[in-house]
Amino acid sequence: MQVLIDIKNLDLFYGEFQALKKVSMSIPEKAITAFIGPSGCGKSTLLRTLNRMNDMIPGTRIEGSIRVGDTDIYGSDVDVETLRKKVGMVFQQPNPFPKSIYDNVAYGPRLHGVTKKHELDEIVEKSLRSAALWDEVKDHLKRSALSISGGQQQRLCIARALAVNPDVLLMDEATSALDPISTLKIEELAQELKDRYTIVMVTHNMHQAARVSNQTVFFLNGEVIEYADTEKLFSNPTDQRTEDYISGRFG
Numbered sequence: 001m002q003v004l005i006d007i008k009n010l011d012l013f014y015g016e017f018q019a020l021k022k023v024s025m026s027i028p029e030k031a032i033t034a035f036i037g038p039s040g041c042g043k044s045t046l047l048r049t050l051n052r053m054n055d056m057i058p059g060t061r062i063e064g065s066i067r068v069g070d071t072d073i074y075g076s077d078v079d080v081e082t083l084r085k086k087v088g089m090v091f092q093q094p095n096p097f098p099k100s101i102y103d104n105v106a107y108g109p110r111l112h113g114v115t116k117k118h119e120l121d122e123i124v125e126k127s128l129r130s131a132a133l134w135d136e137v138k139d140h141l142k143r144s145a146l147s148i149s150g151g152q153q154q155r156l157c158i159a160r161a162l163a164v165n166p167d168v169l170l171m172d173e174a175t176s177a178l179d180p181i182s183t184l185k186i187e188e189l190a191q192e193l194k195d196r197y198t199i200v201m202v203t204h205n206m207h208q209a210a211r212v213s214n215q216t217v218f219f220l221n222g223e224v225i226e227y228a229d230t231e232k233l234f235s236n237p238t239d240q241r242t243e244d245y246i247s248g249r250f251g
Helices: 045-047 080-086 099-109 119-130 150-162 180-193 206-212 230-235 239-248
Strands: 003-015 017-028 032-036 060-068 087-090 169-174 198-202 215-220 223-229
Touching: 003 045, 003 198, 017 045, 017 060, 017 198, 017 215, 032 045, 032 206, 045 169, 045 198, 045 215, 080 087, 087 150, 099 119, 099 150, 119 150, 150 169, 150 180, 169 215, 180 198, 180 206, 206 230, 215 230, 215 239, 223 230, 223 239, 230 239
Parallel strands: 032 198, 032 215, 087 169, 169 198
Antiparallel strands: 003 017, 003 060, 215 223
16 A cells, blocks of 8 residues: 555654653555544644644644655745645545535635635535535525535545545544434545545544454554554454553453
């Protein structure tokens, strides 16, 4: 598999507290990589370094390097807006803008200079189709995005991220606020999207990681304990702490 994201010797500090310790890993393109581990172990922190969301937290300091493709994303010449176009993110709680369904999806393309209506129409339809939402909302595109269900809102947020044609889609506990049926739809969607995008997901749900991911990374206290093909990590982990976590002895 071709590597898309390369992380080397990453340390991250919030003030005096060290949240990540010497994290190194290579994440392949067009696959799903899942981060698992107990609360506070660093998995969401690492996810947010991949599109520099941690920059927004005062006192954050990073050492080491992260490359996405050919770009050192913490290089002095990196434009963060451009980075976030390439590395989209879907959060734990659906967060559609208080605008119409159409305007939610068109927001990013407009921001990046697309103004022609027929182009925006195409992008909106394509993105909603990619997020498996088009058939449910195509007759209601002018409706407020806040009027649709939570599961639909989360798929709308995925469509919004896809509308700017990213390389990477980050999913931070993207199904934890959803009911089982909506969760299943998002999992099926992730499986379809991995043919076109590199997906990195944080999940508390080990069954979900086992069901949908190609690789799984187990974190503990800010360190990577084990990183392996998902099937191997769950069936035959090499570290006792991984075994203890996935068998429910802690976490």
